[in-house]
Amino acid sequence: MQPLSLPPRLLMGPGPINCYPRVLTAMSTQLVGQYDPAMTNYMNEVMSLYRQVFNTQNEQTFLIDGTSRAGIEAAIVSILEPGDKVLVPIFGRFGHLLAEIAERADADVHTIEAPWGEVFKPEQIEEAIKKVKPKLLAIVQGDTSTTMLQPLDELGAICRAHDVLFYTDATASIAGNPFETDKWQVDAVTVGLQKCLGGPSGSAPITMSERFVQHVRKRHHVEAGIRDAHHQDAKGQRIRSNYFDLSMIMDYWGEERLNHHTEAATMLFGARECALALLSEGQEKVLKRHKLAGDAMLAGVQAMGLTPFGDLQHKMTNVVGVSIPDEVDGESIRKTLLDTFNIEIGTSFGPLKGKIWRIGTMGYNARQDAVLHTLQSLETVLRRGGCKLPLGDAIDAAMSVYCDEK
Amino acid sequence: MQPLSLPPRLLMGPGPINCYPRVLTAMSTQLVGQYDPAMTNYMNEVMSLYRQVFNTQNEQTFLIDGTSRAGIEAAIVSILEPGDKVLVPIFGRFGHLLAEIAERADADVHTIEAPWGEVFKPEQIEEAIKKVKPKLLAIVQGDTSTTMLQPLDELGAICRAHDVLFYTDATASIAGNPFETDKWQVDAVTVGLQKCLGGPSGSAPITMSERFVQHVRKRHHVEAGIRDAHHQDAKGQRIRSNYFDLSMIMDYWGEERLNHHTEAATMLFGARECALALLSEGQEKVLKRHKLAGDAMLAGVQAMGLTPFGDLQHKMTNVVGVSIPDEVDGESIRKTLLDTFNIEIGTSFGPLKGKIWRIGTMGYNARQDAVLHTLQSLETVLRRGGCKLPLGDAIDAAMSVYCDEK
CATH class of the missing domain: 3.40.640.10 (Type I PLP-dependent aspartate aminotransferase-like (Major domain))
Structure with missing residues (x-):
């Protein structure tokens, strides 16, 4: 109690x-x-x-x-x-x-x-x-x-x-x-x-x-x-x-x-x-914040060498599907992210179960720091899990999206 | 906003x-x-x-x-x-x-x-x-x-x-x-x-x-x-x-x-x-607290000269129906209680609409002070509305219920 x-x-x-x-x-x-x-x-x-x-x-x-x-x-x-x-x-x-x-x-x-x-x-x-x-x-x-x-x-x-x-x-x-x-x-x-x-x-x-x-x-x-x-x-x-x-x-x-x-x-x-x-932040600003965070997350995972899922022309701003590389156990990566970094990313349903992660950038968490922490941590967990990755590229790509905006 | x-x-x-x-x-x-x-x-x-x-x-x-x-x-x-x-x-x-x-x-x-x-x-x-x-x-x-x-x-x-x-x-x-x-x-x-x-x-x-x-x-x-x-x-x-x-x-x-x-x-x-x-207060104690508060409220409204509704042998502990006296406008009394004393009592549905008030003593509010404030305020509002009441009897009756318990 x-x-x-x-x-x-x-x-x-x-x-x-x-x-x-x-x-x-x-x-x-x-x-x-x-x-x-x-x-x-x-x-x-x-x-x-x-x-x-x-x-x-x-x-x-x-x-x-x-x-x-x-x-x-x-x-x-x-x-x-x-x-x-x-x-x-x-x-x-x-x-x-x-x-x-x-x-x-x-x-x-x-x-x-x-x-x-x-x-x-x-x-x-x-x-x-x-x-x-x-x-x-x-x-x-x-x-x-x-x-x-x-x-x-x-x-x-x-x-x-x-x-x-x-x-x-x-x-x-x-x-x-x-x-x-x-x-x-x-x-x-x-x-x-x-x-x-x-x-x-x-x-x-x-x-x-x-x-x-x-x-x-x-x-x-x-x-x-x-x-x-x-x-x-x-x-x-x-x-x-x-x-x-x-x-x-x-x-x-x-x-x-x-x-x-x-x-x-x-x-x-x-x-x-x-x-x-x-409404107090303003709908336009909030939509833009989601677009930016989503674009930065997408750029980050792509720069990491991971493959986004689906038709990117019609992707929601606020979530990206990421194909789980063949060499890793998707659930084990998610667990380490949660246990070690207190960061939760999503699994999938039905035909996509075990095939993609889903990473969201929504509401309060559609923020640059949240995007960057997530990318860094995912990179670290994958690297320590034995994946070969271009280290630092994900962060650079994500930060570029934010810098281009300014 | x-x-x-x-x-x-x-x-x-x-x-x-x-x-x-x-x-x-x-x-x-x-x-x-x-x-x-x-x-x-x-x-x-x-x-x-x-x-x-x-x-x-x-x-x-x-x-x-x-x-x-x-x-x-x-x-x-x-x-x-x-x-x-x-x-x-x-x-x-x-x-x-x-x-x-x-x-x-x-x-x-x-x-x-x-x-x-x-x-x-x-x-x-x-x-x-x-x-x-x-x-x-x-x-x-x-x-x-x-x-x-x-x-x-x-x-x-x-x-x-x-x-x-x-x-x-x-x-x-x-x-x-x-x-x-x-x-x-x-x-x-x-x-x-x-x-x-x-x-x-x-x-x-x-x-x-x-x-x-x-x-x-x-x-x-x-x-x-x-x-x-x-x-x-x-x-x-x-x-x-x-x-x-x-x-x-x-x-x-x-x-x-x-x-x-x-x-x-x-x-x-x-x-x-x-x-x-x-559970931390204890179910028995909480039941007793509700019984006491309900009994005190009932004794209070009866001592005020008001008539409780229904078969009192089978009344819930936590709510009492009170017949609205012929000479008062039930909704007007409720409104004054709310506006002047910040106390809400209930109205009724269907066949009892406009005929009884419902006064609850539930959960956090199954407390002596809440019972007493309510009785005092109801007495005041009725008195100032022109009702003849035995002033103070309601409080005395309610306090007796609490004192008998000790």
């Missing part, structure tokens, strides 16, 4: 990463009641802050109380009724996740797949839309399993032209790569805090267009036990999940403040501070 | 309540990676601590990442397949919630209802079990909407005799009222942190008996994208929710550490500290 005592890790994997210290400070704030004006004011402020994070005017912008996949499931189960068609273009593990969540909702799930390490061309997606005629297109923006970033800017117009709703999971990419909800005509977006937003897992910000909201409201049913005489149910099929029923969660965050869950206030304080960290 | 600044409320409603300061401190701890040995060790420790909180030997004891109703939905959707019969005895709002969550899972839901302010006799429940022959009995232990505490100690044996699984939601009662998972033969229990455990909403501890787990495992399907050659799916129907699929969440907390969500580490740190606060 000792107090918490955790090693001072530098988290340079695909997330979670170290939180901004200001986020942790905010999360030690004492509570107020869930309908206290002080609380509901902060809820309204969080809605406003995340509209800025998502670059949207959407009224319906709030938090789902759960990890990022809670946000995904809320969006999918609230919009798709059993039998509804959904198209999921899959280019990594998290595409499979979207398809699986939709399958469990008994939707009629159609998938197209790109090889791991590549993304889709808009034409491929449009072609599949024409064939499937789905109600919803569901696609990941950045899939950390492959480090690929799917361009989304042309997909909204395609979806509108074919009367398809457009949902994306931007958990791994938001705040480290451009995201434009309204400009790209995305109807629903969900994210998490634990990547470039620099917070802990456990809260899933969501935004929904009015078009998306209208579909959800058709399924609105007020919970028994809190129903008043003036409440009327919509005619559509009741959403299968109570916890993820976005029509009820909108009532909780909206003017009626109709009780649903008890808002996870500490996570809300953290989510608020994540948004403030981003 | 100001730093968080919240008023110093004393939260004496039905929850959430003020957190133990040590819980807030723990929640400002910097993260480590989700598979870091430091993290998985703490996950194992949390499992062990919550076995003690639940008074169980159940291996499968962990956290669901969401508010308390996330835990409820995880238990219900993982055990009930569409068409499965469930019996829900309802004695308040949260019984309706269990029934509604089961309905949304397309279970065959049978309910019996007790008037708000009463509980069920075991015979009533056994009779309904004989008639319905359900797979599952789902019942709330303490329903804060009515302040009633359903005795559960005889229900486990009844369920075993009729081969029924037994699930209870003890969110509002755990740690303030006795709970004996193994002794009472409860098969699954879910709770939240925001009541007598003295933490924030956002994490839902759960425990499951081996009997319950066997049913859940029959529905085990490994997620696409992380499936290896050695993974085999069970034959039962796949659980409808990915996020709440307890068979996969067991794999994440178990030895395989198969990736599911990213554990909400900050909430886990908070949940750990809630358990430590309880």
